[in-house]
Amino acid sequence: MLDSACLIFNPVAGQSDPDQDLSEIKRHLKPHIHLDIQFTTEDISAEQLAREAIERKVECLIASGGDGTVSQVAGVLVDTEIPLGIIPRGTANAFANALNIPQGIEGACKIILAAKERVVDMGKCDGKPMMLLAGVGLEAGMVEDANRKAKNRLGILAYYIAAFKQWKGFKTFHAQLETNDRIIEVEATAITIANIAPASSILAQGPAGIIMDDGLLDVTIFAPKNRWNAVGASYHLLLSALSEDQAQRNDIGYFRTQRIRVTTDPPQKVAVDGEVIGKTPVEIECVSRQLKVFVPDKFSSEQPEKLEGLPGLKIKSKTGKPQKPVQTQQKENKSNIDVLIVDYRIPD
Ligand SMILES: Nc1ncnc2c1ncn2[C@@H]1O[C@H](COP(=O)(O)OP(=O)(O)OP(=O)(O)O)[C@@H](O)[C@H]1O
Numbered sequence: 001m002l003d004s005a006c007l008i009f010n011p012v013a014g015q016s017d018p019d020q021d022l023s024e025i026k027r028h029l030k031p032h033i034h035l036d037i038q039f040t041t042e043d044i045s046a047e048q049l050a051r052e053a054i055e056r057k058v059e060c061l062i063a064s065g066g067d068g069t070v071s072q073v074a075g076v077l078v079d080t081e082i083p084l085g086i087i088p089r090g091t092a093n094a095f096a097n098a099l100n101i102p103q104g105i106e107g108a109c110k111i112i113l114a115a116k117e118r119v120v121d122m123g124k125c126d127g128k129p130m131m132l133l134a135g136v137g138l139e140a141g142m143v144e145d146a147n148r149k150a151k152n153r154l155g156i157l158a159y160y161i162a163a164f165k166q167w168k169g170f171k172t173f174h175a176q177l178e179t180n181d182r183i184i185e186v187e188a189t190a191i192t193i194a195n196i197a198p199a200s201s202i203l204a205q206g207p208a209g210i211i212m213d214d215g216l217l218d219v220t221i222f223a224p225k226n227r228w229n230a231v232g233a234s235y236h237l238l239l240s241a242l243s244e245d246q247a248q249r250n251d252i253g254y255f256r257t258q259r260i261r262v263t264t265d266p267p268q269k270v271a272v273d274g275e276v277i278g279k280t281p282v283e284i285e286c287v288s289r290q291l292k293v294f295v296p297d298k299f300s301s302e303q304p305e306k307l308e309g310l311p312g313l314k315i316k317s318k319t320g321k322p323q324k325p326v327q328t329q330q331k332e333n334k335s336n337i338d339v340l341i342v343d344y345r346i347p348d
Pocket of ligand 1: 010011012013014015040041042065066067068069070089090091092093094151274
């Protein structure tokens with residue numbers, strides 16, 4: 001049972017009325033726990049408030065805002081024993097969605113009061129905390145277009161318009177993906193490296209069903225040849241996400257790794273947890289089981305990989321072991337279509 005918590009509240013996140021939201025949060029939580037409420041401002045970040053709260057030795061931190069707010073608080077909580085509660089009030093709320101945390105305030109407060117903890121992985125992108133995912137190329141362009149002003153004006157539509165703009169300006173780049181044991185080269189439009197991602201982050205859905213506590217990153221390579229193929233590939237990823245069946249097109253690849261360095265030619269923008277942080281090259285690693293978070297549900301635990309068929313694909317082993325398909329297996333597909341998965345794991 002929780003006795004007290006510090007609530008870090010972003011009053012400008014999302015499009016709802018912050019005063020109304022705050023009174024609702026107080027109504028649900030205050031009868032049960034002592035609540036220390038702190039507000040983010042333009043100059044005082046959620047990260048700073050979280051650090052100060054930890055110095056005051058809080059029992060739990062609750063982040064209420066969008067992914068930006070939640071990500072900053074999560075970054076500070078890494079490697080502490082202090083659990084994170086989430087009351088999603090942002091535009092996309094990808095982290096809350098991925099963890100099945102209800103979008104409504106009442107439901108989210110119930111999860112916090114139930115205090116059921118789960119320990120999840122955290123990513124690190126160039127040494128900085130990454131809670132959700134890094135998008136190279138297409139995703140970063142979308143994040144840049146769907147800025148605060150656009151989200152305030154259009155809400156979630158801002159992301160769809162940004163996606164359309166990226167689609168119109170379709171371009172590919174050469175990517176080199178270096179992991180601990182191999183170097184993969186490919187022509188792509190987007191590379192997404194996910195620690196955690198909801199179904200709505202479709203560019204992360206190659207493996208469909210990202211595992212949050214396996215110590216691994218899920219890499220999806222999105223490599224359609226032209227903008228029309230991009231529509232088909234995006235739709236396929238959406239279906240993969242909804243059906244939880246792994247993607248099966250030749251222009252979509254995926255694999256899991258603990259660490260990855262992404263280099264591109266030409267350099268591409270990189271967005272981490274919804275903010276553009278710079279350009280490639282970037283190095284990302286998964287740090288196993290670092291963050292305690294209050295969640296309602298269970299996670300799946302498959303280990304899929306598919307690279308075969310990607311344009312310009314070259315795989316070089318760094319261990320001297322040959323890279324060849326070691327197993328071809330038939331997977332039962334929920335949409336009743338037979339699919340082949342070629343497993344490129346290194347033979348023992
Ligand atoms: N009081 C404030 N006034 C202006 N900006 C603020 C204030 N508090 C926080 N911010 C800014 O809000 C941004 C974080 O917003 P957040 O991601 O939480 O919400 P969102 O953008 O609506 O949601 P999503 O990321 O889900 O789209 C940060 O850039 C932060 O600097």
